[in-house]
Amino acid sequence: MRLAFDNEKYLELQSKNILDRVSKFGNKLYIEFGGKLFDDYHASRVLPGFLPDSKLRMLLTLKDKVEVIIAINAKDILKNKMRGDLNINYETEVLRLIDAFRSSGLFVGSVCITQYQVAPQVASFKKKLNNLGVKTYLHYEIAGYPHDINNIISENGFGKNQYIETERPIVVVTAPGPGSGKMATCLSQLYHENKRGVKAGYAKYETFPIWSIPLKHPVNLAYEAATADLNDVNMIDPYHLEAYAVTAVNYNRDVEIFPVLKSMFEAIYGESPYKSPTDMGVNMAGFAICDDEAACQASKDEIIRRYLRSLVDLRNGKIGQEAVDKILLLMRQLNISVGDRKCVQAAVDKKKKSGTEAMALELEDGTIVTSRTTPLLSAPAALILNSLKTLAGIRDSIPLITPAIIEPISKMKIDKLGNHNPRLHADEILIALAISATTNPLADMALKQIDELKFTQAHSTVILPQVDSEVLKKLKIEVTTEPEFYAHKLYSK
Incomplete structure (x- = not known):
């Protein structure tokens, strides 16, 4: 297999960038980890040479400084939400993640149940975690989240959440799947840390889209294909362009939520440390691509596979026709077809x-x-x-x-x-x-x-x-x- 990615260079660049970010705040950084830490096979397919557990390997280079919080949404417990690729529910995935982190040598500090509500299933899971010796904290639904800044940044908002006790300077907030409340957990912690006189920082770590390569690069288009059912769209970060006159790639949800996050930072600290959603990121994957042609070909192959799988998902009722059409449009942009x-x-x-x-x-x-x-x-x-x-x-x-x-x-x-x-x-x-x-x-x-x-x-x-x-x-x-x-x-x- 023709390698497109220098994994060792990536680990070096990524760990250094995170340490640099920690130093800019009060020696306390909350990192929202998107995507998969142990089995990021999408990244390894579009960037041959990227190991599926590269994020984990990177954290291990910093393991004495890192602890992990796992967030799970109470609503997902009530719905018995499943992780489709492993065919296990989110509660079981939390336990699997704890075991996997611990066996790798990483410290799991606690589990945070977000949008907590009183229900037998939630109480049972909390009791199970406590019986297993896992510290458990509760965060609550906040009226008007995320737009009512005055209420969110108050004792009736983040103030009513339990403060999560942490020991180490780098706190990784991860989850069994999307919608678990990772960002809200980070922001709540910033509010409580600031009340305690700690100017903690926030960063976002997602591999895709890669901000430092072109918008229409096949690697970034492959990310759009992978998230076609979520209707994610890659776009030029307008805030980054305005602030620095530099083109950077982000995606619609981060760009849309940035004004809200900026307002939250200003309400907590008096000013925002970030001028754009790209500023919040710490991803260095783009700088470890060593063979762009190989990455382009691998990404085109992945988009074709995604299209074929989308037809099966459509047949099984998992997605709508719009997602299939979106991937087909991406294929046309790249002039590729199933015949390839x-x-x-x-x-x-x-x-x-x-x-x-x-x-x-x-x-x-x-x-x-x-x-x-x-x-x-x-x-x-x-x-x-x-x-x-x-x-x-x-x-x-x-x-x-x-x-x-x-x-x-x-x-x-x-x-x-x-x-x-x-x-x-x-x-x-x-x-x-x-x-x-x-x-x-x-x-x-x-x-x-x-x-x-x-x-x-x-x-x-x-x-x-x-x-x-x-x-x-x-x-x-x-x-x-x-x-x-x-x-x-x-x-x-």
């Missing part, structure tokens, strides 16, 4: 030729591998075997797993486990291959190629069952599908 994704047409052609559901995968060297659904194997399972054979230089006619292993598994699924589908899924075929590898040298040779599947591109002619989709994701295969259900069924397993 070679595995798409290869999968469609394989389906026409075989008369059944099919998949295709493009290896790093451009080789196309195809598969079809068979009586004993799903198309994803067959694709994994075919791809490993190709990588190992094993002839297609040579079986890696004997029917003596596959058929009993298939029979068990039907006779004992109550499945209607006898075909082996991707996880089952990998287990069968691992068993075969203990006695079959060719199977062992093929299995050793599994890491070579990372970052390959694949396409399916049908929406994949969750079990197959998750296995391909774990193998880091970039998969897209047609917006069609298998055999016209609405449910499959």
